Amino acid sequence: MIGKWLNYMARLHDGVDAILIADRHGIIEYSAMFSERENGMIDEGFIGKSILEAYPELTEETSSHFRVMRTGKPVLNEKQELTDFYGRRIMLVSSTFPLEDGGELIGTMETSVFYHKDSQLDGKNHWLTNSHTGLFRLEDIITRNSEMLALKDTVQRVAANPSPVLIWGETGTGKELFAQALHSHSTRSKGPFISQNCAAIPTTLLESTLFGTTRGSYTGAENRKGLLKQADGGTLFLDEVNSMDLSLQAKILKAIEEKKFRPVGGEQDVHSDVRIVSAMNVDPITAVRDGLLRRDLFYRLGVVQLALPPLRKRPEDIPLLTDFYVERYNRKMERTITGVSELVRNALLAYDWPGNVRELRNAVESAFNLCTGSVIQLSDIPRYIFYHEEEKAAEPAAEALPDGMGLQEAVRRYEKGLIVRTLEQSRTITEAAEKLKLTRQALQYKMMKYHLNS
Structure with a gap:
């Protein structure tokens, strides 16, 4: 049954981004969604789940599947904004069709194409989306955590603006993922996204990497665009910006403020329209206090700040x-x-x-x-x-010493308590001595010392 309908729908809908088939009870029998990174349709792990489990926001009243099952009529070209089982926010235009076998309604098939809030349909019924492939989007951020969901909403709101964004969080929390999502949902999404880890290369090389070089500025130097120019019209992501030398931070600040800079060894200013997204793995206030980040650069980079919570x-x-x-x-x-x-x-x-x-x-x-x-x-x-x-x-729990008790008394009490517990758990003194890695004579001496002979 599935194969017949898939062949039919493949002929009917060129360029479908997602297909879902469910039985009369709403249990998903087939599910596939287009993945840019896989360059094809992939199983998202929804097969065997209820539609209401795969998309927790839906109810039997709002789900197009259950509406079609009640009426027997298709629901066509319906816009949907849903959060799936993995916490990803997706926007679709879907059509849901009844499936019949021998005149009996046995389930539904839904086909969908992705859309974005500011997009329009092209001539082939495809929604025009971000053509810059390979970058993460907000729907790729997997979460049910309220703080993370709020951060995704913030990114959605600020993405269209040109203001600098500073992202900070522990290593591995997804700072570049958020940076790419900011770019993908912005008006600069068709422009370049350039990423540079500032801790990965020496300061002298980082300056020429960012600003570019002119021929003859030093031995072997050639005319080469820096990252600030390569990212013109797009986004430049500077990771671990707090590792950058303070003198270079001053030059970056000037370039951001004036939207122009001078390549190493150059005599003419170069203009660049670039959005700066930066990141660090420490609290920026701490970085400023410790002299790792210029205060004026922090104010400029941190117009919008995103603090990513650790996984714990x-x-x-x-x-x-x-x-x-x-x-x-x-x-x-x-x-x-x-x-x-x-x-x-x-x-x-x-x-x-x-x-x-x-x-x-x-x-x-x-x-x-x-x-x-x-x-x-x-x-x-x-x-x-x-x-x-x-x-x-x-590990023994760390306890503060009671008032007036010294270390020797604390050690004596701990040793006595350990001996008492071991004796209680042993049948003989010899067995207790073996557990404590002591000779029988040594244990007997300590028992006399702590008056434990009885």
């Missing part, structure tokens, strides 16, 4: 991201792993994730390399993740 502050996203990466590596490695075990899921939730989303992604990839079954088990994930809680639990 958004635990509701850990299962969501885990499932997302399982689906990604299933496609990439041609596997059919269905998910992770309950023990693994609990271990992932208990871990602090100092490397944030990047570390979680790498942990799932590591598990795919070791997993031999259909479910990722505890033995498949990196050992430090599930040993983390055991080691933390094994």
Whole structure:
């Protein structure tokens, strides 16, 4: 049944971006969505789920599937803005058709094309979208966390403006992902997106990289455009901007303010219309206080500020991201792993994730390399993740000394308590001595010392 309808719809709709087939109960039997990075239709992991589970905002009243099942009539060219199971915001124009078998209504098929708020239909019923492929968009940011959803709304609001944006957060929180989304949703989306990690190259080389060079400015120098000019009409993303030398920060500030700069060794100013998006992995106020970031540059770069929360502050996203990466590596490695075990899921939730989303992604990839079954088990994930809680639990709780108690008395009380607990858990003094790694005579001496002979 599915094959017949897919062939029919493929002939009817050239350029469909998404197809979904559901049975009469709303259970998804087939689902595929176009991916620019995969350059083709991919399974998003929705098969077997209810439509209302795949798109939690929908109800039986608002879902086009259930409306078609009630009326038997198609719903055509309906605009929809939905948040899917993975927390991605998508905008579609959809048509939903009834499926019949022997005169009986057995389900629906929905075909969709993507659209964006400021886009228009072209002559082939395709919505004109961002032609700059390969960059992340807001719908690629996977989250259910309220703080992250608010940040996505902020990006949507400020993307169209030319103001500089400063993004800060721990390593692996997705700063470049947000920077690319800012560009993709902006009026500059057809222009270049240039990214440079300021900590990756020495200061002397960074200056010529940013501003360009003129022939003869130094031995071997040629006429070469800098990144500020290469990004003309687009966005320049400066990561770890706080690692930039302070003297170079002054030159960057001048270039941003005046929208012009002078290449290394040049005699003429070069004009450039570029939006600056910068990032750092420390609180910018701390960077200013520690002398790593000029205060005046901070004021200019931080017109709009986005503070990304670490993964440990958004635990509701850990299962969501885990499932997302399982689906990604299933496609990439041609596997059919269905998910992770309950023990693994609990271990992932208990871990602090100092490397944030990047570390979680790498942990799932590591598990795919070791997993031999259909479910990722505890033995498949990196050992430090599930040993983390055991080691933390094994550490004695840090306690402040009571008033008037010195170190010697505190040590004496701790030793006495440890001996008492070990004796209670042992059948003989010899067994207790073995557990404490003491000789029997040494343990007996300590028992006499602490009056434990009885």
